[in-house]
Amino acid sequence: MPDILTANRLHDGDVVYRTAMGDWVADVDTAELIDDAEQLAEAEAAAQADVKASKVVDVAKIPVVVADGRVVPKRLRERIRAFGPTVKSDHRPGAV
Amino acid sequence: MYRYDEFDATFVRQRVSQFADQVDRRLKGEITEDEFKPLRLMNGVYLQLHAYMLRIAVPYGTLSSRQMRRLAHIARTYDKGYGHFTTRQNIQFNWPALKDVPTILSELAEVEMHAIQTSGNCIRNVTADHFAGAAFDEADDPRPYAEILRQWSSLHPEFSFLPRKFKIAVTGAAHDRAAIRLHDIGLEVKRDANGGIGFAVYVGGGQGRTPMLAREINPFVPEADLLAYVDAILRVYNLFGRRDNKFKARIKILVHETGIDEIRQMVEEEFQQIRGGVLGLPTEEVERIRAYFAPPAFEDRPAVSARLGAARAANPALDRFARQNLHRHKAPGYTSLTISLKPIGGIPGDASADQMDAVADIAETWAFSEIRVSHEQNLILPHVALDDVPEVYAALAAAGLATANAGAITDIIACPGLDYCALANARSIPIASELSERFGAPERQDEIGPLSIKISGCINACGHHHVGHIGILGVDRKGEEFYQISLGGNPDESASIGEIIGPGFSAEGVVDAVETVVDAYLKLRTSPEETFLAAYRRLGEAPFKEALYGA
Ligand code: HEM
Ligand code: SF4
Numbered sequence: 001m002p003d004i005l006t007a008n009r010l011h012d013g014d015v016v017y018r019t020a021m022g023d024w025v026a027d028v029d030t031a032e033l034i035d036d037a038e039q040l041a042e043a044e045a046a047a048q049a050d051v052k053a054s055k056v057v058d059v060a061k062i063p064v065v066v067a068d069g070r071v072v073p074k075r076l077r078e079r080i081r082a083f084g085p086t087v088k089s090d091h092r093p094g095a096v
Numbered sequence: 097m098y099r100y101d102e103f104d105a106t107f108v109r110q111r112v113s114q115f116a117d118q119v120d121r122r123l124k125g126e127i128t129e130d131e132f133k134p135l136r137l138m139n140g141v142y143l144q145l146h147a148y149m150l151r152i153a154v155p156y157g158t159l160s161s162r163q164m165r166r167l168a169h170i171a172r173t174y175d176k177g178y179g180h181f182t183t184r185q186n187i188q189f190n191w192p193a194l195k196d197v198p199t200i201l202s203e204l205a206e207v208e209m210h211a212i213q214t215s216g217n218c219i220r221n222v223t224a225d226h227f228a229g230a231a232f233d234e235a236d237d238p239r240p241y242a243e244i245l246r247q248w249s250s251l252h253p254e255f256s257f258l259p260r261k262f263k264i265a266v267t268g269a270a271h272d273r274a275a276i277r278l279h280d281i282g283l284e285v286k287r288d289a290n291g292g293i294g295f296a297v298y299v300g301g302g303q304g305r306t307p308m309l310a311r312e313i314n315p316f317v318p319e320a321d322l323l324a325y326v327d328a329i330l331r332v333y334n335l336f337g338r339r340d341n342k343f344k345a346r347i348k349i350l351v352h353e354t355g356i357d358e359i360r361q362m363v364e365e366e367f368q369q370i371r372g373g374v375l376g377l378p379t380e381e382v383e384r385i386r387a388y389f390a391p392p393a394f395e396d397r398p399a400v401s402a403r404l405g406a407a408r409a410a411n412p413a414l415d416r417f418a419r420q421n422l423h424r425h426k427a428p429g430y431t432s433l434t435i436s437l438k439p440i441g442g443i444p445g446d447a448s449a450d451q452m453d454a455v456a457d458i459a460e461t462w463a464f465s466e467i468r469v470s471h472e473q474n475l476i477l478p479h480v481a482l483d484d485v486p487e488v489y490a491a492l493a494a495a496g497l498a499t500a501n502a503g504a505i506t507d508i509i510a511c512p513g514l515d516y517c518a519l520a521n522a523r524s525i526p527i528a529s530e531l532s533e534r535f536g537a538p539e540r541q542d543e544i545g546p547l548s549i550k551i552s553g554c555i556n557a558c559g560h561h562h563v564g565h566i567g568i569l570g571v572d573r574k575g576e577e578f579y580q581i582s583l584g585g586n587p588d589e590s591a592s593i594g595e596i597i598g599p600g601f602s603a604e605g606v607v608d609a610v611e612t613v614v615d616a617y618l619k620l621r622t623s624p625e626e627t628f629l630a631a632y633r634r635l636g637e638a639p640f641k642e643a644l645y646g647a
Pocket of ligand 2: 519521554556
């Protein structure tokens, strides 16, 4: 099972994922899939540098599954972070 | 003692500009997250699953229309158009950007609101009966004393770094609507034979992973000694409370391990040393604070409203609302009206910006601009003339706020759970919504009668599950959401901690399980007058266990 790196962006707190280019984006599908230890060490070092540079906070490595080309975090908590609250309807504009 | 207005305003403004500077330095990378985190927590800013969360204090749950409008404005401008009212009588915004928080705080300061003491190991926002100053059964309005305690505890140098957070609640009536036996210190306003005011003092209650009921430490502390006595309790706690283990640091553990009699003696010794000193509460001081809470000018009205009676007879929905959501007032011809934030199938405690504005307008037109937040996550209009209830009801209905379920089975308390909270094991809100739909039919609710369901997404118990008649606790079982059910909890003067009834249930099974319990109750009760809690206390867990798990 591959891993990806996630964090919260410092200035607005939004959930972000690290891409292979090294930037942080909201779309989990574009996260860099990490399969081996060397790749992980490199990505984590770069992510920690971004923590130091005050771009992101709370970096974490999370396991994902790739199904039909979509990246889906394994744990429910991370799915909720990626796709938003599961509440049926709330007051957000555009919410179901 | 200082003046509320001058001191607070200056202090809050200073705090806001200090924090603005800290945020600015953080965003520029001049301070690290480790340095910044305690600073943001001191100002009510948490980092949750999706975003930052800002927790704003609503001292003793009292809000004016002007303040409510400001909350609506903040929800609309800086958040996603809504806010979440919590069991701590405060409001949380789930989506603010860090960079906007200083602006939000300064806009709050303009209406005398802030986020101080909503986090950290200090004395937290003092909570009170949401019908304070209005209820027919109170000895006196508890809020002046909550305010006196708030002033005394605000930034008290000695008490800013307690072993753990510290929560105080005050009720003005013997019927406890503030869950005082579940707080570190609980106070009940009482009167002696001469009408003099004093307090029954309870100590060592709390929820979380080791729920405990507070014990009575003193049946009557005279008003003048209130601060000295509470200060004595805090001193004993500060000296002897455990700092070695976060899970054992609350005063409930000290009381439990030491014994109430010994604690009483230790407090008494401290009290004798400080009594009558600078912490004395002169009558003039109490009167000055009390003036801030003076009741509005009630008109002379007949106790029964013919106008409301006629309107109820003509409108069954209004009749139902009036039966369910009105609470008896001390002034004849008035009532306290609960605005349920529990629409059937909705999110307990959430209100949209438009709804907040509607409540502010309604309160201004018909309720002296006074609003309360209840620990049951509802809003209250404490003073409404019975004659005006039909208009208030119509205006609430237009705003989608006329759900007639105060105290009913769908008046569910739920914490944010795994949909928002970084500490959660399981979701709370979707379970609450499903239960609400399952039991939402008016006839079904009426058949069941008063029954509280309370849901927490982890053992911290923010959703008060220990004191739900039916409590639901979300746990993690091998990466899956799982729910433990407890029965027989109760937060009032006959407080009890619920007992776990047996093995837990999956997210798919928990709603059915609750319905099984409810159906068992309906079969077992002696009459519709016997409430769920009464039936459970009479029968014990056995018949419910059998219904759930078989013989
Ligand atoms: C979302 C962020 C939240 C965090 C991080 C949080 C954290 C905690 C923690 C760690 C405790 C356990 C304290 C202890 O036992 O020493 C606790 C208790 C509690 N919280 Fe929260 N909570 C959150 C949200 C809420 C909400 C939304 C409410 C109101 C609905 C709330 C109300 C309470 C209450 C009533 C207790 C139990 C009282 C007691 O400590 O005895 N909290 N919370
Ligand atoms: S009970 Fe647990 S899950 Fe619920 S709000 Fe509190 S800390 Fe979060």
